[in-house]
Amino acid sequence: MKNPEKTNVMRVLDQKKIGYEAHTYTPDPTLTGEEIAQVLGEDASRVFKTLVTRGKSGAYHVFVVPVTGELDLKKAAKVSGEKAVAMIKQKELLPLTGYVHGGCSPIGMKKAFPTFIHETATSYDKIYVSAGKVGCQIELAPADLIAVAGCTVAELVV
Numbered sequence: 001m002k003n004p005e006k007t008n009v010m011r012v013l014d015q016k017k018i019g020y021e022a023h024t025y026t027p028d029p030t031l032t033g034e035e036i037a038q039v040l041g042e043d044a045s046r047v048f049k050t051l052v053t054r055g056k057s058g059a060y061h062v063f064v065v066p067v068t069g070e071l072d073l074k075k076a077a078k079v080s081g082e083k084a085v086a087m088i089k090q091k092e093l094l095p096l097t098g099y100v101h102g103g104c105s106p107i108g109m110k111k112a113f114p115t116f117i118h119e120t121a122t123s124y125d126k127i128y129v130s131a132g133k134v135g136c137q138i139e140l141a142p143a144d145l146i147a148v149a150g151c152t153v154a155e156l157v158v
Helices: 008-015 033-040 073-080 090-097 119-123 142-149
Strands: 021-024 048-055 060-066 085-087 115-118 127-133 136-140 151-154
Touching: 008 127, 008 136, 008 142, 048 073, 048 090, 048 127, 060 073, 060 119, 060 142, 073 085, 073 115, 073 151, 115 119, 115 142, 119 142, 119 151, 127 142, 136 142, 142 151
Parallel strands: 060 115, 115 151
Antiparallel strands: 021 136, 048 060, 048 085, 127 136
8 A cells, every 4th residue: 555644653654754664454453463473574673662661660661672572571671770660451552652562663652752773673674563553554764763762772681
């Protein structure tokens, strides 16, 4: 599908004059990240998911990891300066970030949270993250994502 409807993520990137390419697919909230990569015809290690956690302190932290990996909560706690972190409940996601499960992007959340991206992102020219809605991904340079989302690069997966 060409020229998908602009999402908040795309508007933020346009405003900051950051290049990206939008890719759409038939929205299906049951698709895993690896299945989405398959639908896009891409290597799953270049497709990243956005996870939101709450630390022991009550602070929220965002982690961007490959869909092929699993967030290591101990590593996540360490890099975020928390004693421990836990995934937030799915029902908390929309009111907190403005995004639904399966459409959460590290760009353009309601509020800026400390954001961390897995170090493998920097080994690719382009990576994929959600464009802010189910059925739409954006492809952009990792350096641009790191700059616009204020990401810290770290080792995050199990």
